[in-house]
Amino acid sequence: MKKIIVFIIIFYFSTFIYSQKNTVNIEPVNDIISTQVQKFSQLLNLLDRYYVDTVNFSHLTEEAIKGLLSELDPHSVYIPAKDVKSVEEPLVGSFEGIGITFQIIRDTINVIEVISGGPAEIVGIFPGDKIIKIDDSVAYGSYVTNDYVTKKLRGPKGTSVKVTIKRVNHSELIDFIIIRDKIPLNSINAAYMLEPGIAYIKVDRFARNTINEFKNTINELKKEKIDFLILDLRGNGGGYLSTAVQLADEFLDAGKLIVYTQGRSMPVNKYASSAKGEYQDGKLIVLIDERSASASEIVAGAMQDWDRAILMGRRSFGKGLVQNPYYLLDGSLVRLTIAKYYTPTGRCIQKPYSNSNEYYHDIENRLKKGELMHPDSVHLPDSLKYYTLNKNRLVYGGGGIMPDVFIPLDTSLSSELSNQLVRKNIYNMYVIDIISKEREKLLNSYPTKEVFRKKFIIYDDLFNNFLNYAKNNEIEINNDELERSKSIINCVLKASIARYLYGVSGYYYNIYEIDYELKKAVELGKDGKVFEQLY
Known part of the structure; x- marks a missing residue:
């Protein structure tokens, strides 16, 4: 696993729905x-x-406590008091610190991304900078860990921290005094027009600030003509139930049931759409995959049940349980499953969890069985049949949401070489060590991610330089695998450079060239026939 942490913490695959806080x-x-x-x-x-x-x-x-909860279900968990704050931050939507993404490479803290408008950007910290000292104490060596950096750089709003930087093309170290502030954790990773008329929004998690982000984003996109919108929920592991309801509300007219919950000690609680949403009438495609879970499945299920959107991709994770957080006496927390949730047609999409080993290895088993490549490998019983509320289309409950249009996992260009380059973090290391020296020149030549995607080319000399760098970092170059995966390696390298220059949205904007699922959604959307069953 890459030794990486987002100082605005990168959201991990958590698959849970969060409700309000309670005291035991x-x-x-x-x-x-x-x-x-x-x-x-x-x-x-x-x-x-x-x-x-x-x-x-x-x-x-x-x-x-952990042993007791493990006898219940896979999502009832105990969180020690010391970990509660860091676990909650991805959903709270902010923390107090300096606003950088960092990565530890060869025992040195490397700045990967600087959060726009954050304290680090204000004083002039750049991606590619190496943090050598923190408050005059040496900050490199084998003892430097993610926890070490987090504890040193985070702190209450208004407090200061001194950071000493080693910058490419500067012979002297540079000192910065940074005043900590509240740093937003964005839940929308990318939003832009893929092509004229085709809007795209990728939601990474359902946090407290997601709806404000969405409203601002969709209103910005609506300044151009939108023929259809692609809402990308692939890899989105969940978040707040209330946020999922609010996002679904943006696509539905008033009075439509979005989801309801019910548990042994919890009465039925129904959530319905309210006022006019920001994208209530336009054509909609929702992308899901085997890592789309919980809150993502609430949105996808509501869109499917009301015939509001075409779902594309692969069967979702299948997590239909609701957790409530309960604080214990010492400040520790128990996320306890209190209810199941049901889509508007009455579907519970929770997959079986009596066999915990099978549950945790479900995605791996789907791959082995061929389900990620072939839709006919999915076998759902007739007892789980339901019909949509407007067009009477057949849908299924239990074990996740089945998309309307299956898009297989494309591994035709992948190889052990391409996988090793990712697993061993070669792309980011190369960008930091080599490309960072050309940052100003690149930004002058390619001022925006749009210009970069259109005009920047990975020529042979750059590509070969990258391969030599990989060899020097113990990557074995197999010529057959290189030939097979060259287009993937080329695109990921370009997208990694774009991330360094323009942030995470630059990465997604440029990785589009090898995103088979997204390109298929664009192709089918442009053809238009896929929408005939709804509109």
Whole structure:
């Protein structure tokens, strides 16, 4: 795994729905629970009095809690108090710090991206800068970890931190005094016109600020004529239930059921669309895949059930459980499954989880069975049949959302070589070590990501230089694999340079050339026949 952290933390595949915060009532609610509490307390007292060695009771209790929750479902989890803040930040939508993305390469902190408008950008920190000292203390070496950097650079808004930078083409180290501030965590990774008339928005997670981001983004895109919009939820592992409802609301007219939840101790709770949305009438394609989960499936399910959008891609993850966060006495947190959610037609798309091993390896098993390449490898029972609410189209519940149009996983150009280049982080290392020296020249020649995609070419000398760099970093170049994957390597290298110059949106804008699924969605959308079943 790459040794990388986003100082605006990169969102990992979490597959959960979050509801409001709660505090646990510590009083037992019935005799059975009271007996079990006394039993556990008795055991701890026995350990304290008689066990042969010293016991770390905090650790023992935490492990007991984890073991208890593991007997329930895959998404009820315990989070120690020390980890609560970092786990919640991707959904809260902000943190306080200096506003950079960094990566540790060869024991040195490298600035990968500078957040627009953040404190680091204001003082003049650039991508490619290497952080040598923090508050006059040496900040390189084997002891430098992601946690070390996070603790040193984050801090309360208004406090300062001194950062000493080594910059390419500068012989002297440069000192910066940075005043920490609130840093936004954007949940929309990319938004632009793919072609005239074709709008594209990629939502990475469902956070508190997602809807404001979406409204600003779609209104900006609507300044141009939109024939259809592609909403990309691939790889989106979930987030807040309320945010999923709000996003679905942007595409539906008032009074339509979006989702409802129900649990053993939770009555039915229905969520319906309200006022006019920002994109209520236009043609819509929603992209999903096997990593689209939870809140993503709520949006996709509502769009499918109301015949509002054409779903394209592959069967989604299949996570139909709702978690509530409950704080314990020491500030630790339990995410407890309290309900299942159902799409407007009544579908529960939760896949079976009685076999935890199969559950955690489900995507791997789908690949082995050929499901990611062939739609006829998916077998859903007739008992899970449902019909959409406007056009009476056949859809299925259980085990994820099946798209209307299947787009297979394309591995035809992949190879062990192309995989190794990604796994060993060669692209980012090359950009930082080599391309950073040409930053100003590149930006002068290609001032925007649009100009870059249109005019920048990976010529043979640059490509061969990259391959030599890879060889020097212990990548074995197999000629047959190189021939097979050359177009992928070329495109990822170009997109990696674009990310360094223009941020993450620059990466997505340029990786489009090898994004088979997105290009297929564009092709089918332009043809228009795919929309005939809806409009």
